[in-house]
Amino acid sequence: MQRMPTVSLLDSPLPVPGSDDDVLRLIGPTGERTPNSDLDPWVSDVDDDALVRMLTDMAVVRRVDLEATALQRQGQVGLWPPLLGQEAAQIGSARALREDDFIFPSYRETGVAYCRGVDMLEVLRLWRGAALCGWDSVKFGMGTAQIVIGAQALHAAGYALGTKLDGSDAATITYFGDGATSQGDVNEALVFAASFQAPVLFFCQNNHWAISEPVRVQAHAPLAGRAAGFGIPAVRVDGNDVLACLAATRRALDRVRSGSGPAFIEAVTYRMGPHTTADDPTRYRDPNELDLWKAKDPIARVEAHLVSRGHDAEELRAQLQRAADEMAARLRREVVQIPDPGPLDLFDHVYAAPHEQLERERREYSLYLAQFDDSARFEDNPGGPGGKDGAAAPQAAQDTEVAR
Amino acid sequence: MSGITFAKALNEGLRRAMERDPKVVLMGEDIGRLGGVFRITDGLQKDFGEHRVLDTPLAESGIVGTAVGLAYRGYRPVVEIQFDGFVYPAFDQIVAQVAKLHYRTRGNVAMPLTIRIPFGGGIGSPEHHSEAPEAYFAHTAGLRVVSPSNPQEAFTMIQQAIACPDPVVFFEPKRRYHDTADVDLDAEPATDPRVLPMGSARVVRPGTDATLAVYGAMVKTALDAATAAADEGISIEVIDLRSLAPLDSATLEASVRRTGRLVIAHEAPRTAGLGAEIAATVTERCFEYLEHAPVRVTGFDIPYPPAKSERHHQPDLDRILDGVDRVLGRPNSLSGVPADGVEASGGGDEHRA
Numbered sequence: 001m002q003r004m005p006t007v008s009l010l011d012s013p014l015p016v017p018g019s020d021d022d023v024l025r026l027i028g029p030t031g032e033r034t035p036n037s038d039l040d041p042w043v044s045d046v047d048d049d050a051l052v053r054m055l056t057d058m059a060v061v062r063r064v065d066l067e068a069t070a071l072q073r074q075g076q077v078g079l080w081p082p083l084l085g086q087e088a089a090q091i092g093s094a095r096a097l098r099e100d101d102f103i104f105p106s107y108r109e110t111g112v113a114y115c116r117g118v119d120m121l122e123v124l125r126l127w128r129g130a131a132l133c134g135w136d137s138v139k140f141g142m143g144t145a146q147i148v149i150g151a152q153a154l155h156a157a158g159y160a161l162g163t164k165l166d167g168s169d170a171a172t173i174t175y176f177g178d179g180a181t182s183q184g185d186v187n188e189a190l191v192f193a194a195s196f197q198a199p200v201l202f203f204c205q206n207n208h209w210a211i212s213e214p215v216r217v218q219a220h221a222p223l224a225g226r227a228a229g230f231g232i233p234a235v236r237v238d239g240n241d242v243l244a245c246l247a248a249t250r251r252a253l254d255r256v257r258s259g260s261g262p263a264f265i266e267a268v269t270y271r272m273g274p275h276t277t278a279d280d281p282t283r284y285r286d287p288n289e290l291d292l293w294k295a296k297d298p299i300a301r302v303e304a305h306l307v308s309r310g311h312d313a314e315e316l317r318a319q320l321q322r323a324a325d326e327m328a329a330r331l332r333r334e335v336v337q338i339p340d341p342g343p344l345d346l347f348d349h350v351y352a353a354p355h356e357q358l359e360r361e362r363r364e365y366s367l368y369l370a371q372f373d374d375s376a377r378f379e380d381n382p383g384g385p386g387g388k389d390g391a392a393a394p395q396a397a398q399d400t401e402v403a404r
Numbered sequence: 405m406s407g408i409t410f411a412k413a414l415n416e417g418l419r420r421a422m423e424r425d426p427k428v429v430l431m432g433e434d435i436g437r438l439g440g441v442f443r444i445t446d447g448l449q450k451d452f453g454e455h456r457v458l459d460t461p462l463a464e465s466g467i468v469g470t471a472v473g474l475a476y477r478g479y480r481p482v483v484e485i486q487f488d489g490f491v492y493p494a495f496d497q498i499v500a501q502v503a504k505l506h507y508r509t510r511g512n513v514a515m516p517l518t519i520r521i522p523f524g525g526g527i528g529s530p531e532h533h534s535e536a537p538e539a540y541f542a543h544t545a546g547l548r549v550v551s552p553s554n555p556q557e558a559f560t561m562i563q564q565a566i567a568c569p570d571p572v573v574f575f576e577p578k579r580r581y582h583d584t585a586d587v588d589l590d591a592e593p594a595t596d597p598r599v600l601p602m603g604s605a606r607v608v609r610p611g612t613d614a615t616l617a618v619y620g621a622m623v624k625t626a627l628d629a630a631t632a633a634a635d636e637g638i639s640i641e642v643i644d645l646r647s648l649a650p651l652d653s654a655t656l657e658a659s660v661r662r663t664g665r666l667v668i669a670h671e672a673p674r675t676a677g678l679g680a681e682i683a684a685t686v687t688e689r690c691f692e693y694l695e696h697a698p699v700r701v702t703g704f705d706i707p708y709p710p711a712k713s714e715r716h717h718q719p720d721l722d723r724i725l726d727g728v729d730r731v732l733g734r735p736n737s738l739s740g741v742p743a744d745g746v747e748a749s750g751g752g753d754e755h756r757a
Contacts, residue, residue, distance in 0.1 A: 102476075132508040143476065144508050148500050154466060155501070158473020165429075165455050166477070185497075188466035195461050349511040350545055352569035356603075357650035358545075 017178075017219040018208050020268040020296075024248060025238040029296040031304025039247035042254075046243065048309060052316075054095060054242050055302045056323050058087035061111040062299065063324035064120050065273075067331050068110075068127065072277040076335050078129040081108045085240070085272030088298030089205045090175075091115060092245025093267070096253055097173065102159050103142040104152040104174040108205075112175060116140045120327065121334055130338050150176055150183030153202065157193040160200035160262070169257045172200040173249075179210025181226065182218045190230040190262070197261040201252050202227070204264070205239060207271035212284040224266035232264050239269030240298040270296070343369060405589050411581040413555035414444050416589055417562035418482065422452055425480060428566055430457045431467055432484030432520075441486055442522060442581055464494035471517050472501050480516050482566055488523040489532025489708075495540070502571045503546030517571045518562070523551075524621050524671050525718055526579035528711040535708050536672035541573045542649040542681070549649040550602055551575040553623035555585040557646065563593045564602040572602075575648075577621035605652035607659065611641035614665035614731050617656060617682055619645040622669050622719065629724040640728060648678055653685050660686050664695040665731040669719045674702040701727035 026043070027033055065084055071077040083090060090111030097103070097115075105112055113123055113135065122134030126145060133144035146152035156174035163170045180186050181204060193200050206223055208215050215223075227234035233255070237248040245267055252263040270293040274281050307313045347362040408416070422428045430445055436459040439446030449457035460467050464485060471481035485491045491498075498519065505515050525534030542549045548570050552558040558576070565572040593599050600606055608623065609630050618626040623644045630640040641659050645651065660666050666686055668679035683698035701719045709717050719727075729736035 104473075131510070132504075133510075136512050137476070137509055138512050144505070144513075148496065151469065151497065151501055154469025154497065155473040155476060157466075158470035158475075159477045160473070161470060162474045162477030162479055165479075172473075184463075184493075185465055185469060188461070188463040188469070191461050191463065192466050192470050196458075349507050349509075351548075352506055352511065352514055352516075355650055357653070 017215045017222050018206070018268075019222070020238060022222075023236045023238040023268050024244050025241050026244040026247060027241050027301055027305050029240075029301050031301050031306075031308050033305060036244075036247075039244060039251065042247040042250040043243055046246065048306060048311070051243070051302060051306060052311075052319075054091055054246070055299065055306070055316075056320060057091045057095070057111070057115065058242065058299050058302070059320040059324050060327050061091065061114050062087055063328050064110060064114070064123075064331065067328045068124060069273070069277055071124070071331070071335055072127075077124060077127045079276050079278060080127050081276045082271075082273035083108050083110050085270045085293065085298070086205055086207055087111055088242035089203075089239035089245050089267040089269045092242040093173070093175075093203055093249040093265070096246050096249035098170065098253075099141065100168070100170040101141065101253070102156075102163075102170065102172045104156040104159065104172065105142060105145060106149070106152065106176050106180070107145040107147050108177070109145070109175050113140075113142060116142050118142065120331060121338065124331065124335050125338055128335065128338055130340060150180035150186040150189075152176065153180070153183075153186045153189035154192065156200050156202075157189045157196070157198050157262075160193065160198035161196045164196070164198055170199075171253045171256045172198075173203055173253075174200065175203050175205065177210065178204065178206040178208065178215045178218055178223060179213065180204075181223050190227065190232060190264075193262040194230045194232055197259070199256045199259070200262045201249070201256050202232070202262065202264045203249070204266045206266050206268050207239075208269075209271050209275070209281075209285070211275040211279060212281075222266065224264060227264035232262050234264035234266065236266045236268055239267030240293075240296050240301070242298060242302060269298075406586045407584050408555060408587050409581065410555045410558050410577075410583045410585075411442060411444055413559040413585075413587050414562055414576065415446055415448070416587070417559040418445065418448060418566075419451075421482070421563050421566040422448065422456060424563075425566075427478060427480045428456070428482060429474065429479055430482045430484070431460050431471055431474075432458075433460060433462055433467075433486050435459060435484050440484060442578065444520070444576075444581075445484065464490055464492075465497050468494040468497040468502065468517075468519065472497065472505070472515065475515050475517055476513060480518075480566060482518045482520065485519060485521045487529075487533045488521055488535040488537055491519075491521055491537060494519075498541070498547070498571075498573070499544050503544050506570070507546060514569050515571045516566075516569050518565045518568075518574055519571070520562075520574045520576060522578035522581075523575045524577050524579060525708065525711075525714045526621065528714075530711070531708065534711075534714065536670065536703065538573075538575050538648055539672055539677050542678060543676075544649075546571065547649060548572045548603070548647070549575065550647050551577065551620040552646065553577065553580070553608075553618075553620055553644050555583060555587045556591070559587050559589065560591055560593045560599050561602060561646070564599075567594070568602065575620060579621050580624065583624070600646070603647045603650055603652060605646055605655040606644045607641060607655065608644045609640070609642040611639040611663065613639045613663060614667060614728055615641045615643060615656070615659040615663045616724070616728070617643045617645055617666065617668045619648060619670065619678075622671060625719070625721055626669060626724060629721045629728070632721060633725060633728060638728065638732065645678075645682075651682065651685065653689065656682065656686055657689050660690045661693045664693055666694070666698040667701060667724070667727045667731050668698065669701040669724050669727065671703045671718050673705045674700055675705050677702055696731045696733065699727045699731045 068080045072080045094112040094115035118135045125131045125134035160172035224234040224236045435445040436449040552561040679700040
């Protein structure tokens with residue numbers, strides 16, 4: 001009997017989407033520096049001092065992350081999405097950006113925001129529940145923390161199209177995770193970016209987990225491989241190697257700026273913490289896997305690398321500790337000072353132009369509030385009727401009488 | 405300009421907006437060389453270039469999401485959704501992003517998008533080409549929703565929508581695209597006193613016996629109904645709502661205080677439609693002026709039916725007049741038919757007990 005020909009697509013072993021065997025790497029898990037002729041030219045200016053600065057960035061945002069988690073446990077923050085383990089992917093890529101580049105992040109890009117100069121208190125303002133976004137998107141060149149998975153990728157494609165129409169060489173970068181690559185919006189963004197040859201860099205942090213779903217639920221082959229189908233060049237980089245992330249992002253941005261269209265980076269990293277403080281990874285994750293990735297820690301490897309070059313380990317750690325302590329103390333001190341919005345702030349900025357129907361709702365709610373003994377009903381609320389809005393309530397009541 | 409179509413009036417309005425502001429860009433499927441399936445953008449790519457009139461890939465979420473990014477960059481995108489029933493893939497971007505970004509950013513980022521949607525039936529189309537999804541958007545805070553009913557206002561309102569700093573969902577009554585009228589193309593939307601603000605309703609026919617509130621394609625039907633009613637000595641005041649969100653309730657209330665009776669007609673299904681909101685608002689504010697409960701004449705609570713059945717689904721002149729008869733207490737299709745449950749329980753008082 002004649003043997004059936006094998007169908008290679010089905011039978012050949014496919015690369016595993018979570019594997020980091022074939023990634024671009026400059027500093028390995030134990031701190032060893034590997035030469036790479038593609039990436040080395042892009043970081044030839046990075047001396048030990050520059051590496052110490054990026055190491056400090058990583059240590060500080062890790063501390064922000066731990067502090068925010070603690071503040072959530074204490075009830076000072078409503079929810080927190082940790083970036084623990086993803087510091088290198090975020091710091092390395094964000095330090096490659098120019099000031100006039102624009103960022104469309106997901107909700108986990110604390111490290112990117114830090115590099116952008118955003119006050120970490122503004123990040124906490126969102127997660128405390130005092131605002132829907134802390135920072136000014138225009139001032140920092142960074143869109144709002146996007147909670148709808150993958151929606152921001154389209155905004156990046158559109159913004160990049162705008163820079164192209166403007167004749168600017170500014171680049172746009174969008175951050176998203178492995179889970180988001182399954183979303184229609186991310187795929188449509190890749191289509192639109194390719195169609196318009198928009199100068200946008202798609203930066204996927206494959207952190208292996210979309211809440212409880214491992215990356216193999218999203219894909220059966222490395223995520224970076226998808227970009228080729230859209231006609232977009234892609235690389236897989238060690239997302240726990242800050243130097244490789246910096247180099248790969250610089251190289252991709254250079255291509256994007258030159259008018260050669262979009263690019264795609266898959267940074268293979270690992271979410272060492274829970275999805276958010278409301279999540280419990282022990283229900284779905286093998287603890288051995290976590291140990292495996294602890295051995296690839298993005299911070300420890302840079303420390304080891306610097307020590308191997310003659311830096312004093314104790315001194316280095318003390319220096320990082322000081323920077324992190326200073327940040328943590330300030331966050332602890334000031335997060336409790338973030339005021340609640342006033343009740344009538346509810347109605348602000350829904351529209352840019354006047355809206356009589358909404359103004360009527362504001363007037364009616366202010367009349368409702370005006371009935372109460374402010375201090376008794378809202379004594380814990382500094383923005384309540386006893387605050388600035390409350391003082392305005394009687395006037396609003398008069399206005400409403402006139403309007404009626 | 406004498407005798408131009410609704411479609412041409414929109415085209416002229418888009419042209420004015422593009423001439424006025426170089427940041428206005430048009431995006432959509434087939435809107436460039438073809439000029440759109442309804443030819444609303446006919447000739448605009450030729451005259452303004454491919455960088456101002458962009459043929460996009462076939463993905464509605466992609467079109468709107470990309471427009472959001474352009475707005476972030478300072479552009480003023482005008483998006484064409486090819487047909488009403490194709491807007492749903494873009495629903496998330498419209499409701500979760502376009503509508504909320506100004507609020508989310510506390511006013512730092514404006515979203516001056518205009519999303520044009522040809523809507524409604526009456527052109528014998530297959531499924532997904534005849535829907536009236538306006539209530540979904542009117543329900544969404546952060547959006548403004550408008551619908552012009554005639555060529556003159558198609559010309560001015562599209563310019564007002566584009567100039568508006570807020571996102572506007574602009575519903576075009578597609579079965580009126582070929583209606584022809586004289587249009588004053590010199591009417592400047594921002595300065596001409598004859599041009600109403602975008603959010604205002606208009607009394608298009610004064611009357612004394614009942615108020616008939618309509619919008620879009622239904623305005624012409626309502627005017628025809630009012631003419632027919634006048635032959636029977638009934639005076640109907642027809643209000644073209646023009647803006648569905650926000651509603652110009654002041655104009656509606658003033659009318660109902662005069663007539664004491666309200667009929668609302670729309671193509672969209674009844675449940676949680678615009679008619680429900682209008683009836684509730686007017687009842688809350690004008691209860692003591694009402695001689696009869698408001699009456700809704702609407703599409704049925706069904707998916708849009710096959711084209712050969714749509715004449716039963718869409719309110720027409722006779723169904724509107726039947727609704728007018730109901731609100732006036734004249735003999736009508738439901739005369740003698742008790743409202744559900746009332747007769748069985750023996751009347752209102754007993755029912756309450």
